[in-house]
Amino acid sequence: MSTWRPLSRPPWWQRWLPEFLHGPVKIAFILGILGTIAAAGLAFFYFSLAMRFDLDEIEKLPAGTVFLDRKGVELPVSAASSRKLATREDLPDFLVKALQAREDARFFEHSGVDVRGLARATVRNIKDWEFTQGASTLTMQLARNTYDIRAKSLHRKFLEIALTLRVESRYTKDQILTAYLNRIYFGSGADGIEQASQTYFGRPTRELNDNECAMIVGIIRGPHIFSPLRNLKGALEQRDQTLDRMIAMGFINEARKEEIQKIPLHLMNSDDQESRPSYAFRAIESEFDRIRELEDIPPGKLTVITTLDSDWQSRLEEELNRSVESLENEKSWNHPTRAEHVAGEDPTYLQFAAVTTETKTGAVLALIGGRDFRHSRYNRATNVRRDLGSAFEPFVAAAAAERGKLVLAGRPVQTGRQIGPAEVERLAKRCGLAGPFLKTEDLFRGSVAASPMEMSVGLATLGNDGKRPKPYFIQQILNEDGDVLYTAEPQLTPALSANAARDARSVLHSHAGTRCFTGATGSEREAWTLRLGPSGSTAIWLGFDVSTKIANHERLEALLDEFVDRLGND
Template sequence: MAAKKKKSAKRKTTKKRAAKKTQNRKRRSQRSTFFRLLFWPVTIVDLATQKWHPFWNWCARSVATCFTIGFALFVAAASFYWLRASTYDLDKITEMPARSIVYANDGETEIGTVHGDNRLMLKFNQIAPSFKQALIAREDARFYKHGAIDPRGLVRAFSRFITRGKKEGASTITMQLADNSFSYDGKSIDGKLLEMALAVRIENRYSKDEILENYMNRIFWGHSIRGIEAASRTYFEKPASQLTLSESALLAGIIRGPNTFSPFVDFEAALNQRDVTLSRMVHYDFITQAQAEEAKKEELHIRPNGRRIIHDSYAMDAIRRDLEVILEKHNIEMGGLHVITTIDPALQKAAEESVEKRLKAVESRSGFNHQTRNQFLQIPAKKRKAPNYIQGAVVCIENKSGAIRAIVGGRNADESKFNRALYGRRQIGSIFKPFVYMTAFDKGMQPGAWVRDSRIRPGEIKGAYGNWSPANSDRTYENMMTVREALARSRNTASVRIGDYAKIENVLETARKVGFEQEIPKTPATYLGAFEATPQQVAQAYSAFPNGGVIYRPFIIAQITDADGNVVYPGSGAMPYQAAKTGSAWLVSDTLEEVTKRGTAASLRSSHGFDAPCGGKTGTTDNYRDAWFAGYTSSLTCAVWVGMDDNKPTVHRGYGSTLALPIWADVMKSANRSQYPTHSLEPNFPFKKMRLCRYTSQVATNGCEQQRTAYTAEVPSDLIPKHTCDNHPVRAQVIDEAAPPRAVPAR
C-alpha cells in the first residue's frame, strides 16, 4: 500500500511539472509573439537575412533594433510634446497688446496712441512687399517650401556644430512665432521640442501668409518697439506700406540684435546689417545684384534726435481719462482700437501755441517777478522740481453738441502733468455773475429795472455776517443804475443785491444745473464768485447763453472701433437739458454781447480784431491771482484761465482783459468759419413790447406813469409779467394770482 501511494504521488508531481513546463512554453511563445510584433522590423530583417553570413545578419538585426527603438522613442516623445502643445491656446497667436490709435474729429488725422504695447497692428497686404522678402531672406529663406520644421536647416545646423563647433539657429519663422507668442524656456532642449510641436499646430491652424503677418506684428525692434508698423514709424517716420528696399533691408537686418544694431545706437552697424540682408536677397533670387547696389546708394533718413521723444499733451491726457471710464479692462490692456475724438487739430494747435506765446509775453513785462519758463528750462533736468512759471488753460466746446474741440491744461504737458483745464479749481470771481442775473431774470426781474449801487449796509443782505460790505473794483459807488448796466459794468454791490433778490437757494440751483456740481458756499459772497471751479465747468456753463438756456454735456470721445471696424463704443452723442429759461439766457447774452462792444472786453474788437458776433465776460480775482475770460459765438464757447499754480498774484494790472482775453481771441479767430459759422446772436423766439415799472419789473400802472418809473421793454414770451406793479397800486388789478416776487426795491 505504501509503495502504491508513493507511485501515485510521483505521477502527480510529474504531471504538475509537465503542466508547468507547458504553461511556461506558452508564455514564452506569447512574449515572443509580442516582441516580434513590437519589433516587426527586426523580424522582417531576420527573415530576409537568414541566408546571410552570421556577422552580417547580426549587423542587420542590430540596425533594425536601433531603428525600432528610436522610432518608438520618437513616437513617445512626439505624443508627449503634442499633448503638452495642445494645452496652449492658439488664439493667443493673433492676440497682441497693441497701441490704440487716437484720431481727431475728422477720423483721419492721428493725434496720438494709448494703451497696449508700442505696437500698431497691420494686415498682410498693408506691409511693403520688399520687407516681406527681406525678412524671409534673412530669417527663413525656404519659409514657403517647408512645413513647420525645416529638416534641411536642422541637418545643416547640426553638421556645422559638429564640424566647426559653431552654434547656428535652425528655427523657422513659425517656430520663432511660437517662441514670441508663448512663455517657455526656448533655449533648452525641452523647450525646443515643445516649440516644434507648437509650430506644427500653428501650421495646421494658420496659412503661411497669416503666420508671416502675425510674426511681423510681433517682432521686437528695440527701444520698446514691437511690430513692423511701429518700427517703420519710429525709425523712418512713415507707414510700413511705404518702406523702400533699402529701408526694408535695414529693418530686417537689425532683428537679431535690435538694441545693438539699432540705427539710433549705431548707424554704421545698422547699415552693415542692411548690406548683409541685401546680399542674401540676391542669393535667394528675391532681387538682382543691380537692385541691391542701387539700394545701398540710397540715402536713409532716420528720425532725428529732436523728434525721438514722444511728447505728451493735455488733450491726450483728457482722452486717456475718459477711455479708462468707457472701456473694459480687457480693452485697455489689449488696445488695438481706433478712437475717434472730438478734437479739432487746427483749433487745438492754435490754443496750445497761443497759451505759450501770450504767457511768454507776460513774462517779459516789467514787474513780473516769478520764475519764467526759460529759467525753468535752464535748470538741469535732474534738478528740476515742479515748474513755478505762469500757467494758462483753455477749453473750447461746440455749442450744439457739447463736443470738446480744444483743451489745453498748461503750457507744457511734459514739464507739468497736472491738467488745469479739467482739475485746476480756481476762484472764478466775476465770471459767475451772469448766472446770478440769469436766476434773477428767471424769478421775474427785467434788465431795465433799477438797482442801487451804493455800499452794502450791515444787515441789508440776508445771510451776511457782521459788517460784510464788498467794494466795487473801481472803489466808486453810484445811487441807481439799470440791471443791464450793472452786469455790463460788473458792479459788485448791485450784483449782491440782485443775488439777494434771487435768493441764494435759487442761485445755487442754477449753478448746479449749468455744471458747477461741487459744493458751493451758501453765503452772499457766492454772488461774486467766491468759490472755485475748473475751466471746463466754466466753458460748459457759458454755453447756456448762446443755446437759450440749454446745456449739452461735454464729451471728447466720439466713437471707438476695433481693428476690424466693429463698433466698441458708439459715443454718447449730444445730451441736452434745459438749465434756465430761454428768455433769461438770452437777456444775459444780450448784455454780454454789449460787454464785448463797449464794456471790459471791448479790446476784443478794438485791439485783437475779432469782428464776429460774440458775447463774453472778463473776470479778475483779488490781487490779480486769477485772470478769466469766458465767451462764445453762435457755434463755439471758450473759457480761458491764467494764473500761478501757487495762487500768488500774477502781475500788476493782470486783468482778465489783458491776460486771458488775448488767448481767447487767438483761438476763436483760428476757428474755421465754414465749420463754425458765426451767425448773429439774435433770438429766434417771440417778444412782446410792453410798459414795465423800473422798480418792480411788473406791468406798469398809471401810478408808474405818474411817478415816471415806467418804460417800454421788449420782453421774451416766457418772461412776461403776470401782475401789475404793486409799488404804485393805482387801480392795480391782479392778472395772475400766482404773482412773482417783487424786484429789488429802490429804497
C-alpha cells in the first residue's frame, strides 16, 4: 500500500517572494500581530483609566485660590468672589479666531489629537532625548488643566490622549473652546477669560474690541511676564505675533492688522483694581504669579500658605497709626491729617512704611506700604528711597568691623574714617542696600538712600551673623488634595563675617528683649526705626511723600521710643 501524498502548495506570498525572505516575513507578521494585540491592550488600559474621570468637571467653574498666613489664618481676598463662567455667546468671533491662530491652527479639523503635530513633536523629542515639545491641542490642554495631569512622561501623555478623545466625543468644539478659556490662567490674579477681561480692560469679554482680543490671547503663553499691567511692551509684542499668525492663516490681511493696532486699548490702571486689599497682598500676588508660571501650577482649588503673620502685621500697623495720630494732633505743621484727606486727591498727610523679615530665613512677616491703601496704592515699603541719617550707623560699624577696625558707638564719622567712603559703600551693598551713596565723608552721617525693605534685609543680615537673606512671601502651595506643589527654599548669601555682624549690633540699644535704633535725618524730614527682635528684623520709615520737615529731633526720638515701648516683644 503506497504512503505517498502530494506536497501541499506553498502560500501565495511565498510563491511571490524569494526563499531567503520567507523567514523574515514570517517573523514580521508574527510581530505585527503581537504589536497589534499590545497596542489594543494599551489602548484598552488607558481608556479604562480615562473612564474614571468625571467629564462633568469640564464645564464647572474651577474653585478659587485660598491665601493663608503662616499660622493658617485666611487672608481677605475679594478677587475670587468676582469670578464667573463665560458662555460661547460671550466670546467675540475675533477672539476665537485669534485663539485658533495662536494656539491650535487645526482645532476645528482634528479629533482632539493633532496627529501631524504629535508626530513632528515625537521626532523632535527623540532627537533631544527629552520632552521638549508636546504638540498639545486646546482639548489636550483642557484635559490636562481640568484633571491636573502635569508630569512629563509617556504615561501622562497616553492618559492625556485618552481623556482628550473622551472629551471630544462628549462636547462640541465650541463647548471645548469656551471651557478652555474659562479654565486657563491669564496672570495678575485672573483665572479664566471673564476675570481676565475685567482685570485688564475693566469690562466683560463680550465688549472687547479686536485689539484687546489679540492682546489677551497673546499673553496666554506667558501670563506673568507678558501681563500688560506689568509689561505693556511685551504684551504688545505678543499681540503683534498673534495678528501675524492670523495673517498666515488668512483670517486678516496686513492692512487689517494695521487698523487693529490703532484701535484704542482701554487698559486698566493697576491702582484702580479692587482685587488687592493691601500692599502686602499685592506683593504676595506678584510672587504667586511668578511661581505659578515657573512651576507650571494649574488653575484649580489651591491653598497658598504665605509668610505673613497677621497678628504681628495688625499690631505693627495699629501702633504706628497711634503714634502718628498723636503727632498729627499736635498740629505742628500745616499739612492735613489723614482724617482731613480729600477723596480722589493724592494724600499729603504724614506717611509711614514698615517691613519685618524673619531674620534667619528672609520670610516677610509684615509689610506696610503706607497709612491707607484706599488713598494710595504706592508701596512705600519697596519703592520709597529716602535718606537714612543716623540709621546708617550700624552699617558703617559693620564695614569697619569687617576690616578689623574699631567700632566707636555713637561716633559714625570717626568709625567710617578708618576705612573710607568707598569701602563703607561696598560693604553696605553686600548687606542689601542699593544706594545711591554720597562719595564723601557725609556718607558716614547717613547721606545714603534706601527703602524700608532694603533696611529690613540689611538689619537681618546683621542679626543673622552676616548671612543676607532673600525676602520672600510664599512658603507653600498645595492642591485640592493637600499635595505640595511648591515649597520655598530660603536663600542666604554670605555678606559679612559673624564677628563683624556682632560688632555692628553693638550700636543698637537693648530694649525689652530687642535691640533697636531710632533716629532722624539732619533735615528732620525723615525718621527711621530699626528693631532687631528675637525672630524678626523690622525697619520703619516715617515721612511725607513730598519731603517736608516732620518735627524736631527731640520730639521724633520721643515719639519713636514710645512706639517701641508699646510694641513690646514679638
